[in-house]
Amino acid sequence: MRIAVAVASKHGATKEIGHAVVERLRELGHDVSEHDMASTSAEDLDDAQALVLGGAVYFGRWPNEANDLVDGLADRVDGRPVWLFSSGPVAREDEPPSVEEPTIAIDGTMQALDAREHVMFGGRLDKNTLSFVERAVARALRAPDADTRDWTVIREWADKIDSALKAS
């Protein structure tokens, strides 16, 4: 099946999750295209029979380019199955949450695209890669540098998408 995976990532962690999903779906026999939302329009995804959209969470939201793409897609989804994922929390299990609001306002996106599911994966925080303002926020929140992405869980999620598509 032709699947498009489109990602909004500021510092690469979400992009790497998207790539892992792409690779797993390809292993399972799908024809998968990989997109950066910053340079992707809804029309670019017209060929896909299923969509996987992922965003990094900053202050409880996906980056702006993700919202632009979602707006464009709302009229074009046309019954195609959509799955959503986010990359966010970096708190370690032995520590309190590193960000005050480790949740995301995703309900509007779920409804606009009639998405089947939204999953929250872990994230990566490396203060050396952040902008001045982002670094100041991360320091103020005492967020530790960490990478809590679980590649097994991510690949299993791709397996679940494959199963759902093969069952439909």
Ligand SMILES: Cc1cc2nc3c(=O)[nH]c(=O)nc-3n(C[C@H](O)[C@H](O)[C@H](O)COP(=O)(O)O)c2cc1C
């Ligand atoms: C300034 C700042 C704000 C953040 N806000 C949130 C948030 O509200 N919720 C959350 O779960 N993670 C938050 N994070 C963690 C990021 O979502 C996480 O590091 C993510 O993996 C980054 O993805 P990217 O490398 O693709 O940009 C924040 C990180 C920074 C630096």
